[in-house]
Amino acid sequence: MTKPLLPAGPDPRHVSLIALPDAVISTLTGIFDVMNAFALTDMLNASAGAREPFQVEIVGEAAGALQLASGIPINVQRAFADIETTDIVIVPSVLLRPGGWEKGRYPKLLEWISSMYQRGAVLCSACSGLFLLAETGLFDGKDATVHFGYARSFSAVYPAVPIHPDRVLVIAGRREELVCSGASTSWHDLVLYLIARYAGATAAQEVARMFALQWHQDGLTPYMVFEGNSDHGDAEIQSAQRWLDTHFPVANPVEEMIRRSPLAERTFKRRFASATGLAPIAYVQRLRVEDAKRRLERTEASIDEISWQVGYEDPAFFRRLFKRTTGMAPGAYRKRFRMPDFARR
Incomplete structure (x- = not known):
C-alpha cells in the first residue's frame, strides 16, 4: 500500500x-x-x-x-x-x-x-x-x-x-x-x-x-539576448555602436572606435558609458559573447575556433569571460541550447 x-x-x-x-x-x-x-x-x-x-x-x-x-x-x-x-x-x-x-x-x-x-x-x-x-x-x-x-x-x-x-x-x-x-x-x-x-x-x-x-x-x-541601448540620443555614440555591430571581432575594437571618432579618448569613453550603461570594452565583450552563443547553438565549430572567430586569441580567457557573462561554461551552454539533431533534419 x-x-x-x-x-x-x-x-x-x-x-x-x-x-x-x-x-x-x-x-x-x-x-x-x-x-x-x-x-x-x-x-x-x-x-x-x-x-x-x-x-x-x-x-x-x-x-x-x-x-x-x-x-x-x-x-x-x-x-x-x-x-x-x-x-x-x-x-x-x-x-x-x-x-x-x-x-x-x-x-x-x-x-x-x-x-x-x-x-x-x-x-x-x-x-x-x-x-x-x-x-x-x-x-x-x-x-x-x-x-x-x-x-x-x-x-x-x-x-x-x-x-x-x-x-x-x-x-x-x-x-x-x-x-x-x-x-x-x-x-x-x-x-x-x-x-x-x-x-x-x-x-x-x-x-x-x-x-x-x-x-x-x-x-x-x-x-537573455544582449541588445545594447541605442535609444539615448547621442548620435556620435550611436554611430560607434552601428560600426561595432559588424566589427566587434576585429583586433582592438575600442581603440579603432576612438580613432574613427572626432571625440577625445576620455570624452568618448565617458559619453559611451553614459549612453549605453557599459564601458566600451564591456560592451564589446557582450557583443562577442552573444555571437559566440549563436555559434555554439548552430554550428559544430570547436570552442577554441569560436573563441578566435569572435575576436579572442586566448581560448582560456574566452572561456572565463563566457562563464562570467552567461553563468555557464561554453560546453555546458552548447549542451543546453544547441538544436537537437532530429530538429535539424
Missing part, C-alpha cells in the same frame, strides 16, 4: 488565479493544472485519502466566459468580489500591447488584491503579471523580477520597483508574501516553490517528475 504524499491536516489553501483580458492562456492554464495535480492521486502514487494542499479557482471580474489575449475564451469560475478571503493570489503572464502597460484599467481588481493582502494573502506574479501587481504599490522598494524582454518598459512605468530580470524567482516582504517569477516558463519554478513551501519538498519533487518540470537553477542569464 502506497503512502499518501500529504498527511491529514488543515484545509487546503485557497488559491485565486486571476483571469483578465490581457492574460496569456498557456501560463494561466499551466499553473491551474500543476497546482491541481494532487487531485490526480493515481498519477502521483498517493492513496485516495491524500489531502490536497490547494483549492485553485480561476477568478475574474465576473463569472463565465472570458476571452484572453490570444483570443481563446476561458471559464471564470467565480467573481473576485464574491471572495472575502484567499490565501494565495497569482497573476499569470500578461501580453503587453505595442503601447505598453496602461495603468488604471482594473481599479476594482487592484482594490480587491490589496484587501486580500491586508488579510494575509501571499501575492504572486508569473513573468509579466508583475505589471498588474506592481500597480498596487506593494512592490515599491521591494526586489522583484519580470520577463527580461519587458525589463526596460517595466522600469519606465514602475521606477520604484528594483527588478532583477536575470533571476528566476524573487521572494520579498517581511513574511515572504511577495513572490514573482521571471521569464516565460519560469512559472514552473513559482509553482514548484509554492508546492514545496506549503506541501513539502517531497511533494514538489513528485509533481516535478510527473510533469517533467525542471528548476531553472542556472538562472535566466543564459537565455
Whole structure:
C-alpha cells in the first residue's frame, strides 16, 4: 500500500488565479493544472485519502466566459468580489500591447488584491503579471523580477520597483508574501516553490517528475539576448555602436572606435558609458559573447575556433569571460541550447 504524499491536516489553501483580458492562456492554464495535480492521486502514487494542499479557482471580474489575449475564451469560475478571503493570489503572464502597460484599467481588481493582502494573502506574479501587481504599490522598494524582454518598459512605468530580470524567482516582504517569477516558463519554478513551501519538498519533487518540470537553477542569464541601448540620443555614440555591430571581432575594437571618432579618448569613453550603461570594452565583450552563443547553438565549430572567430586569441580567457557573462561554461551552454539533431533534419 502506497503512502499518501500529504498527511491529514488543515484545509487546503485557497488559491485565486486571476483571469483578465490581457492574460496569456498557456501560463494561466499551466499553473491551474500543476497546482491541481494532487487531485490526480493515481498519477502521483498517493492513496485516495491524500489531502490536497490547494483549492485553485480561476477568478475574474465576473463569472463565465472570458476571452484572453490570444483570443481563446476561458471559464471564470467565480467573481473576485464574491471572495472575502484567499490565501494565495497569482497573476499569470500578461501580453503587453505595442503601447505598453496602461495603468488604471482594473481599479476594482487592484482594490480587491490589496484587501486580500491586508488579510494575509501571499501575492504572486508569473513573468509579466508583475505589471498588474506592481500597480498596487506593494512592490515599491521591494526586489522583484519580470520577463527580461519587458525589463526596460517595466522600469519606465514602475521606477520604484528594483527588478532583477536575470533571476528566476524573487521572494520579498517581511513574511515572504511577495513572490514573482521571471521569464516565460519560469512559472514552473513559482509553482514548484509554492508546492514545496506549503506541501513539502517531497511533494514538489513528485509533481516535478510527473510533469517533467525542471528548476531553472542556472538562472535566466543564459537565455537573455544582449541588445545594447541605442535609444539615448547621442548620435556620435550611436554611430560607434552601428560600426561595432559588424566589427566587434576585429583586433582592438575600442581603440579603432576612438580613432574613427572626432571625440577625445576620455570624452568618448565617458559619453559611451553614459549612453549605453557599459564601458566600451564591456560592451564589446557582450557583443562577442552573444555571437559566440549563436555559434555554439548552430554550428559544430570547436570552442577554441569560436573563441578566435569572435575576436579572442586566448581560448582560456574566452572561456572565463563566457562563464562570467552567461553563468555557464561554453560546453555546458552548447549542451543546453544547441538544436537537437532530429530538429535539424
